[in-house]
Structures are given as C-alpha cells and as structure tokens.
Amino acid sequence: MTSFYLRFDMRRPDFSTASHADMFSAALEQCAWAEAQGMDGVHLSEHHGSDDGYCPSPLVFAAAVAARTETLPIFISALIAPLHDPLQLAEDLCVLDHISRGRVLPILSAGYREEEFAAVGKKLSDRKVCMDELVPFLEKAWSGEPFEWQGRPITVTPRPHSQPRPPILMGGSSRPAARRAAEFADMFVPTGPEVFEYYREELAKRGKPDPGPMPAASTSVVFLAEDPDAYWQVIAPHCQHETNTYRRWADKAGVHSPYQHFDDLDALREEGNYEVLTPGAFIELIAAGREVALFHPMCGGISPELAWQSLSLFESEVLPAIAGS
Secondary structure (H helix, E strand, O other): OOEEEEEEOOOOOOOOOOOHHHHHHHHHHHHHHHHHOOOOEEEEOOOOOOOOOOOOOHHHHHHHHHHHOOOOOEEEEEEEHHHOOHHHHHHHHHHHHHHHOOOEEEEEEOOOOHHHHHHOOOOHHHHHHHHHHHHHHHHHHOOOOOEEEOOEEEOOOOOOOOOOOOOOEEEEOOHHHHHHHHHHOOEEEEOOHHHHHHHHHHHHHOOOOOOOOOOOOOOOEEEEOOOHHHHHHHHHHHHHHHHHHHHHHHHHHOOOOOOOOOOOHHHHHHHOOEEEEOHHHHHHHHHOOOOEEEEOOOHHHOOHHHHHHHHHHHHHHHHHHHOOO
16 A cells, blocks of 8 residues: 655745745645645754755644644654754653654655754764764653753653654664664664665664664655656756755765755756656556555645645546545
8 A cells, every 4th residue: 555645845946936834824724735635744954044944843843734734643753853952852852752742753854965063053973873872861851850961951741642752763874873772762663774784683682672674765755746757847946956956965075875966857857856647657657556645735836836736637537546445
C-alpha cells in the first residue's frame, strides 16, 4: 500500500507571486485537506537566514498544523537541534506533544550550514557535544523530576502527553550520525541505505533489536496535471531554485546531498526528482507497487493556486481509483 505525505519548507524566491502569509495560510488548509483524504503525514523543515525565507521556526508551524488537524502525523524533518537552547527545546516539544496529543515527531539533525551556527553564536565544531548530550537531557527533562544540568537546577513541567516520553528520532548522512542514533535515539532517518546498514550494525553491537531494512522513503516529489508538459513549464523555475540552492549549500559545506545543480530545465525534469504525472500515470505507478509518494505542492514558492490544481486531481481522480486497493 502506498503511503502519501505532504512537505512544506516555505521557500519564496523573488519571482514567486504569492506572499509568505498566503503560503502559510494555504499550507494549513492543505494539511487539513490531507487529513480529510487520509494521507499519512506532513513533513516540515527548518533552515535559517535563507534569502528565500525558508521556514526558520518549524515548531511554531507545527503548532499551527496541530491546531488545525486531529489525526495527521507531523514530522519535523529535520529539526536542527544544536541551534536551539536545550531547555527551551524540551519545553517547546513538550507543549507541542500536548497540543498534538503525541502527533509531532521531530527528527533531530546536527545541521551543516556554518552561517546558521554563527547567527546563534556557535560553531560547527559544537555539533558533536550538543548532539551527544541532547537525548540524555531530553530524557531527564521529560521525566518531570528535578535534575541538575551543567550546575543548574532544572524542572520541566508539565510532563509530556506521550508516555513514557515522546519518540526521539535522529537524522543524518554520516557514520557518526548513525552511531549516535544507535546509542541514543529510537530510530535513525538517514539520507541513504548505506548509512542505515551501518546503523543496524551499531545497534547489534549494543545488543539492541534490529529494525530491519531501511523503511521506504521518497526520492522524488510528485505533481499531478492533466497536461504535464504545460504544468512543468510553469513550476520548473521553482523546482530549479530548490535543487540549485540545496546544491550550493551542500557544496559550500562539503556535505553529501541528493540535490544537483541544473541550468537546463529539460535535464532537471529528466533527472526524475520532480515528477509531473497525469492522474492515470500516477495510478499505474501505485498499482505497480510504489511505496511512498511525497507531495511538495508549494515547492520553491509555487503559488497556492497551482498547488491546489495538483492536489485536487489527487482527490478527484486518484483516490477514487485506488480506493479499496
């Protein structure tokens, strides 16, 4: 059975026609719509100081989504943990856990952009200590009991809604990230299967249960259109903005990224990370066993109107065709 997800990062380059306020309003409407269609979750992302207004506050965004929905799982992927004060993070996640009744699932990441660390008075070299200390801190904080941390007395109340505590997921693309997740986290969400296999090995060394093969993940985003060529011509600059910006960030930081740089829009489409399909073609992929489909409806600042065109086809043509399958 195919799992369906939404994703939002709220990028809005200068050539976008919608305001950020319009995009946030549309995103909340689309999350409520996704819940009504029985979709499996929404992914919210975090970055700071980006020229295109990439969402810097996924916790606030998640609270708004949680208030507009009742059952939709809300993934924060990823939450750049070292940029946050650990006490504030523990309290904010606790409140989110209550608002959502346990539906917010943060995927903690170490981050990689030097500019983001400099903005909060930190260095990239601070990441290891922060990530190694964070889960033990959260576990103590979410116990509701007083404890001492770095010479300070701390008590976090109320205790979380989720018991004994909210799940702790970690993300990353390196062996150190996989090793850290095996030591501290409930699950590792990597960028590729090779690192996940190393994670499984590290779990075995610690006598922890084997989670099995890496869960299916989407390697592309899906848009639906009656005329895919015409739709692509309109959204292509937005997709190009997204992939080129991610590639530029990765190259500057010297880290792995699934995103590549494209000057040619036809080459970008052929690469396959941005799929524009007719409803019929998408139904065929689902019937053939596609495991995950990710909709990024306002990718790179695509207007809410265009985003709704794609989502409406999912509701009107795809869902009825796959009902009961």
